[in-house]
Amino acid sequence: MRSYSAFAVAREAARYHMGWERAWASPEPKKKYEVIIIGAGGHGLATAYYLGKNFGITNVAVIEKGWLGGGNTGRNTTIIRSNYLQDPSAAIYEKARSLYETMSQDLNYNVMFSPRGVMMLAQTQHEIRGYQRTAHANALQGVTTEWISPGRVKELVPIINLDGPRYPVLGALWQARAGTARHDAVAWGYARACSDMGMHVIQKCEVTGVRQEGGKVTGVTTTRGDIGCDKLGIVVAGHSGHVADMAGFRLPVESVALQALVSEPIKPCMDVVVMANTVHGYMSQSDKGEMVIGGGADGYNNYTQRGSFHHIEETVRALVETFPMISRLKMLRQWGGIVDMTGDRSPILSKTPLEGCFINCGWGTGGFKAIPGSGWGMAELMAKGQSPLTDAFSLDRFKEGRFIDESVAAGVAH
Amino acid sequence: MLTLHCPNCGIQADETELAPGGEAHLKRYGPGSSDDEFHSYLFTRENPRGPHFERWRHAAGCGKWFLAARDTVTLEVYGTYPAQTLEPPQDIKDAITAKHPGWQWREFS
Numbered sequence: 001m002r003s004y005s006a007f008a009v010a011r012e013a014a015r016y017h018m019g020w021e022r023a024w025a026s027p028e029p030k031k032k033y034e035v036i037i038i039g040a041g042g043h044g045l046a047t048a049y050y051l052g053k054n055f056g057i058t059n060v061a062v063i064e065k066g067w068l069g070g071g072n073t074g075r076n077t078t079i080i081r082s083n084y085l086q087d088p089s090a091a092i093y094e095k096a097r098s099l100y101e102t103m104s105q106d107l108n109y110n111v112m113f114s115p116r117g118v119m120m121l122a123q124t125q126h127e128i129r130g131y132q133r134t135a136h137a138n139a140l141q142g143v144t145t146e147w148i149s150p151g152r153v154k155e156l157v158p159i160i161n162l163d164g165p166r167y168p169v170l171g172a173l174w175q176a177r178a179g180t181a182r183h184d185a186v187a188w189g190y191a192r193a194c195s196d197m198g199m200h201v202i203q204k205c206e207v208t209g210v211r212q213e214g215g216k217v218t219g220v221t222t223t224r225g226d227i228g229c230d231k232l233g234i235v236v237a238g239h240s241g242h243v244a245d246m247a248g249f250r251l252p253v254e255s256v257a258l259q260a261l262v263s264e265p266i267k268p269c270m271d272v273v274v275m276a277n278t279v280h281g282y283m284s285q286s287d288k289g290e291m292v293i294g295g296g297a298d299g300y301n302n303y304t305q306r307g308s309f310h311h312i313e314e315t316v317r318a319l320v321e322t323f324p325m326i327s328r329l330k331m332l333r334q335w336g337g338i339v340d341m342t343g344d345r346s347p348i349l350s351k352t353p354l355e356g357c358f359i360n361c362g363w364g365t366g367g368f369k370a371i372p373g374s375g376w377g378m379a380e381l382m383a384k385g386q387s388p389l390t391d392a393f394s395l396d397r398f399k400e401g402r403f404i405d406e407s408v409a410a411g412v413a414h
Numbered sequence: 415m416l417t418l419h420c421p422n423c424g425i426q427a428d429e430t431e432l433a434p435g436g437e438a439h440l441k442r443y444g445p446g447s448s449d450d451e452f453h454s455y456l457f458t459r460e461n462p463r464g465p466h467f468e469r470w471r472h473a474a475g476c477g478k479w480f481l482a483a484r485d486t487v488t489l490e491v492y493g494t495y496p497a498q499t500l501e502p503p504q505d506i507k508d509a510i511t512a513k514h515p516g517w518q519w520r521e522f523s
């Protein structure tokens with residue numbers, strides 16, 4: 001694979017850009033692989049990438065029913081932060097955030113990581129206490145966050161209205177090294193690197209069954225025939241329950257729609273990400289100038305990738321109070337993704353009752369930020385049978401009452 | 415917008431009047447039950463890609479709970495019925511079977 005560089009751009013410009021190679025191959029499936037990953041979203045691709053990079057396992061196929069990155073990885077609002085409350089969360093999200101800092105260099109693919117800072121507004125007394133507690137927990141975990149005053153909030157976000165009648169801004173939890181990245185590029189960059197290692201990224205191929213013999217996984221049935229494997233990773237987000245069912249076990253997960261929307265592009269007006277969890281809304285400005293807006297998940301089980309309009313209305317209504325200048329903005333697009341929610345709002349990275357079969361799911365409304373850390377841990381789990389990053393997130397934690405309660409940190413969708 | 419017929423007050427209620435309450439007909443295990451039973455009661459849900467039996471509350475209306483059978487893929491509503499029902503009524507099961515021949519649901523009682 002030719003590497004991307006300023007020199008390459010000049011070279012290709014000189015020959016009318018006719019020399020660019022395809023970023024990844026589209027191979028026919030083989031009869032068998034050492035490892036199959038179901039789902040070419042960020043988490044599936046990152047798992048494959050670190051299996052190759054960290055463990056030298058490259059006889060790998062990533063099987064995707066649609067197009068790579070077409071699930072939640074291409075539908076999210078790209079917020080990256082690691083200011084969670086519990087230690088296992090801080091470990092995996094901070095690992096991910098730090099890997100994002102060098103991802104473009106590592107993959108030789110510009111993922112446009114922008115550490116612009118993420119601010120979580122406190123708009124009730126309860127939130128002040130909650131975020132101060134998080135700031136203290138983060139200090140102990142080695143995650144740099146700070147509690148800031150309303151004055152500092154206004155300095156960082158001049159367009160904010162601090163004394164809204166219903167929900168005044170009382171301060172904020174600020175993570176300066178958090179930010180955003182280009183979501184598609186994360187999927188594309190990993191896919192290109194996987195393909196370069198000789199792995200197969202197989203698109204338009206739906207897994208319709210999981211084959212097993214004597215309690216051990218032997219392969220999958222797909223719309224392009226049977227494919228064998230020694231180890232299987234299920235990494236399908238909102239479709240986890242459905243695929244787990246094929247493998248013969250049940251998950252503590254429910255699938256619901258989460259929506260987002262963007263406005264028409266406007267001049268630069270806000271260079272940080274602001275989240276307002278009490279009113280269930282958050283906003284950032286994309287490089288194109290669009291205001292990227294998200295809110296809370298819809299309340300009922302749904303597989304349609306469409307949500308209810310009144311949730312959009314609630315989100316926008318709340319944000320208009322805090323950002324009066326957006327009241328005249330026209331909204332351009334709205335979309336939804338199907339997110340996989342667990343009871344404690346933490347993910348599951350685990351072995352399963354089926355030997356050789358692993359699952360990575362439950363990232364719900366907030367897994368984009370975790371992609372590299374999750375892939376790193378999941379690869380170790382699949383290669384070695386355990387990983388310090390993933391052990392606490394095992395499937396049996398629900399039965400054992402070992403919850404990783406992030407309902408405060410992850411309560412709103414992001 | 416999703417609309418559901420409230421069997422308590424007889425109104426065709428808009429989604430904005432309703433509060434979703436999760437899966438219906440859960441088997442509630444009590445003291446003396448095994449870890450597996452508690453686990454299934456507290457955490458594992460059907461989460462089907464297809465017909466789903468669920469609880470709704472007519473929150474901004476009569477305030478009462480009722481049950482609905484709704485398809486999570488097509489968003490079709492097969493029917494609603496009183497919360498005091500232990501098992502989906504036969505006509506709703508028939509409507510589901512007509513759309514999804516052979517569709518299986520777990521045992522209720």
Ligand SMILES: Cc1cc2nc3c(=O)[nH]c(=O)nc-3n(C[C@H](O)[C@H](O)[C@H](O)COP(=O)(O)OP(=O)(O)OC[C@H]3O[C@@H](n4cnc5c(N)ncnc54)[C@H](O)[C@@H]3O)c2cc1C
Pocket residue numbers: 038039040041042043044063064065066067068069070071072073074075076077078079080205206207208235236237238239243258259260294335336337338339363364365366367368369370413414
């Ligand atoms: C509107 C919205 C906003 C969000 N905002 C943020 C945010 O700001 N920050 C953040 O950190 N997170 C956010 N998230 C969450 C984040 O997008 C997800 O947690 C993350 O992208 C999940 O990645 P994934 O790789 O696990 O899943 P996906 O990207 O969904 O990939 C799973 C893939 O599996 C494939 N698949 C499913 N079934 C099969 C099958 N049977 N056979 C083959 N392939 C199959 C799907 O087609 C899909 O491509 C948001 C989500 C949404 C919907």
Ligand SMILES: [Zn+2]
Pocket residue numbers: 420421422423424425472475476477478
């Ligand atoms: Zn009613």
